[in-house]
Amino acid sequence: MKKVEVTLSINGTAEKIIEAFINPARLKEWWQVEQALIEPKVNGVYTLVWQVTPQGLGFVSSGQIASYDPASELIIDKFVYLNPTKSLLGPMSLTIRVNPQEAGSELYLCQDGYQSGGDWDWYYAAVKQAWPDLLQNFKKYIEAR
Structure with a gap:
């Protein structure tokens, strides 16, 4: 199966980086997440929502936390993507690992977990472009804090 991988050096602690992926206020600041329901523990819920309107929710990503260490790792399994104009996509996994470096992390x-065909091809192309761009903004966000 296809996957999207990004590795990036960031001048920030592992704890600060992982915290930015689980704290709803931080997620809103760097990823424009409008609503989040996150239980930072193994088997906890991890749900992010964008473009909330009176008519409903725009986009939702949700999964179950398979591994969580506030100093090094967040792994979300059973990760699904919901978009009102696309097929339901999943399950996938999202892995975030942080290793200390001499200067930063x-x-x-x-x-x-991407499959092929139809909306899967659209989603893979979108995410393949989005994660590298988004993480450059994330790097700036972490380094400015």
């Missing part, structure tokens, strides 16, 4: 992100 190395962030590794991998989203995998």
